Amino acid sequence: MRPDVDDADRPRQPKAGDAVVALIAGLVCVLVCVASLFGNEAYATRTHDGLSGALADVVAYDSTLDAAALDGRLVHISARLMGEGNARPIVSDREFGIAVAGVHLHRTVEMYQWRETRHDHTYSEDGEEKKDVTYSYDEVWSETPIHSDSFDDRSYSNPTLWPYGSRKTTHPALHVEAYALSHAIVDLIATPTEPIRLDQRSLLQMESVFDLALHMPQAVDEIPALVDMYIDAESAFLSRPRKNEPRPHRNAIGDVRVSFAVTPAKRVSILAMPLHGTLVPYTSAGGVPIALVHDGLVPAETMLYHAKSSLRWKTMGWRGLGLALSCLGYYGVLQHYLHTTLFVPSAMGPLHLSVRPTNRLALALAMGWSTTWCTIALAWLWQGFWLLSLGLLWPVGILPVVLLLLSASRHKFASD
Structure with a gap:
């Protein structure tokens, strides 16, 4: 395309510097859109083919067969998650006397901190609009540190050292039937977490688990964290008030609250591949890894x-994101060509496309739509879907721009 400047519109052109910045940023957006869309479509088509063909490869687990006989096959297993030796999987946190059956033990640590909120005010004074900024401060429980160094009022200070940190403890040897679970399979377990109660009965039960299951006796009264903390509302450990430091309120800045939740070890269904006694992701004929876990x-x-x-939904989301990014990119590119006429060579002769503020958005949408669908078509063509790519996607992608150019050309010829 070759731009031809319209002298009548020259005074309304944007500043050259702004136009160049918009042009470069727009081109980057379009290139990112094309690269990400192409890669995502190629991945989606391969994965869809792999999942579609996987059903024919599935073998149901049979406990009467030797475990090694199923090595390298895509196996469907449905059973309860267990630990080594068919025992209950126990996850623990000795510092707080927590020991429960589960897959993951989640420790959540929060600190009572100051939080700054900015307020922007706009008002008129002597007919002039002015802005004023104020800040307010409130006390909140936060799992992440709030850095008070950046506060407008430095008298509000938050501690920088935390006595404990949040963490997730995973059982190291989970099994289903005769197979151990690899880390890749364990990471797919998405059973909803359950909060751990800290009432006296639960604490005594966990004391028994430490003694009988883990063989590490620890009485409730000997929990290390209880030296500086107490159990609040049977749900969390909370910092004890320091001696000779009376508090004006129930909580003080720097207090720590620790709560726990567990991902329970329940019955799950798994699609994966046994390999030397361990379940790992299965690789389909097309090279697509398959590993699925459902409750x-x-x-x-x-x-x-x-x-x-x-x-399918993820692919549609990527397409929508790519379309938005492409349209945004072309909207920036067209700023460089505002108030010009673009000459587009074609078999019918040069087509004229005037770029104006009134049609800039429509042009960006049409060009973004075409780029998105043509990229998808190219990816499908690359994957071997010739008929669908050439017969459907290319026309869908090219048609809006062709109609726009023809319309602009007819308008130009009519005005001449």
Whole structure:
């Protein structure tokens, strides 16, 4: 395309510096859109093919067979999560006397801190608009440190050292039937967490778990954290008031609150590949890794259907994001060509496209739409979907720009 400047519109051109910045930023947006869309479509088509063909490869787990006989196959297993030796999987935090059956133990640490809020005010004075900025401060529980060094009022100060940190403890040897679970499979377990109660009965039960299951006796009265903390409302450990430091309120800045939750070890359904006694992701014929975990008893067909549905929604989300990024990029690029006429060569002769503020958005939308769908078509063509790419996606992508150019050209010829 070759721009031709319209002298009548020259005074309304944007500043050259702003136009160049918008041009460069717009081109970057378009290039990022093309690269990300192409990669995502290639991944989506390969993954969809792999999931579609996986159903024929699925083998149901049979406890009567030797475990090694299923090595390298895509196996569907539905059973309760257990520890080594078919024992209950115990996760613990000895510092706080927590020991429960589960997959993950989640420790959440919060500190009572100052939080700054900025307030912008606009008002008129002597007919002139002025702005005023004020700050307010309130006390909140926060899991992340709030850095008071950046506060406008330095008299509000938050501690920088935390006695404890949040963390997730995972059982190191989870099993399903005769197989151990690899880290990749354990990370897919998404059973909802359950809060851990800290009432006296629960604490005594956890004391028994330390003694009988873990063989590390620890009485409730000997929990290390209780030296500086107490149990609040049977739900969390809370900092004790310091001696000779009376508090004006129930909590003081720097107090720490620690609560716990567990990912329970329940029945799960797994699609994965046994390999030397361990379940790992299965690799399909197309090179697509397949590893699925669902709560409860779920058939293999349903698991694969949900996986394809999730993939479909993610792909649509990427397409929408790519379309928005592409349109935004072209909107910036067209700022450089405002108040010019672009000459587009074609088999019918040069087509004229005037770029004006009134049609800039429509042009950006049309060009963004075309770029998005043509990139998708190119990715599908690369994956071997010739008929669908050439017969549907290319026309859908090119049609808006062709119609826009033809319309602009007819308008130009009519005015001549």
